[in-house]
Amino acid sequence: MKDFNQIIGNNLQHIRKQKNMSLDRAAELTGVSKGMLAQIEKGASNPTVSTLWKIATGLNVSFSYFMEEEEKEIEHIALKDIKPIIESDGKMQVYPLFPYDQSRRFEVFTIDLEAGWNHISEPHNEGTEEYIIVTEGEMEVSIGDSAYKLSAGDAIRYLADKPHCYRNVTEVMVRFQHIIFYFK
Incomplete structure (x- = not known):
């Protein structure tokens, strides 16, 4: 691990x-x-x-x-082998699948958000985009004053230079893939 x-x-x-x-x-x-x-x-x-x-x-x-670690030609990632970054006493677990790479300018995470929990994110640098793909459960993503409901299989892309929030409004865990693209 x-x-x-x-x-x-x-x-x-x-x-x-x-x-x-x-x-x-x-x-x-x-x-x-x-x-x-x-x-x-x-x-x-x-x-x-x-x-x-x-x-x-x-x-x-x-x-x-x-x-970041030294780059390999092929990298196979098993979620079970990643020690998550834990927020809010385990209510949010972030699994870094592919950390940021300067030449690619993006990073990929799997995030588990427990029932009834949310995470408020401060604005990122100008030009930063986030992509969310829900793989299990349902969630709500708030961007500025707008809220979007997402179910398994749904996705959203947005500029992340304004406050945004990931919210699990259900009674079961939600899992989603989170991609952050850095324009600059």
């Missing part, structure tokens, strides 16, 4: 050093405490989705930059 905590920590330390940035400066830019950043770099902390988004936005890198 991949140890994403260690991968995340190594990549955070790499980008911080590449930018010649102290932990203090990284904390200032991201809004994440110096102590938490140090724990993440050591692989001793399992950061939440929200924390990773703060760090990614503050350091101006993609969300899945932190999960």
Whole structure:
């Protein structure tokens, strides 16, 4: 099983050093405490989705930059072998299938959202697009002031530079594929 905590920590330390940035400066830019950043770099902390988004936005890198590994010619992914990033005490689990790749400019996740739960996402950088394909259950996606109901087999694409929310309004878990495309 991949140890994403260690991968995340190594990549955070790499980008911080590449930018010649102290932990203090990284904390200032991201809004994440110096102590938490140090724990993440050591692989001793399992950061939440929200924390990773703060760090990614503050350091101006993609969300899945932190999960990147050396590229292989063929990569077969088994969901059962991925340790998810957990948010809200397990109510949301994010499985990074294909982390961000600079040449491809997109990343792919499987997300499980428990019954009655939602996740509010802050606006991403201008030009960022999100694609959602529901594979199990039903959900609602709110983008700005509009809401869209999606069932298994349904999909939606939208510009993610405004607040958006993934909401499970049912009594069973919803699973969806989440693709984020970075224009710039």
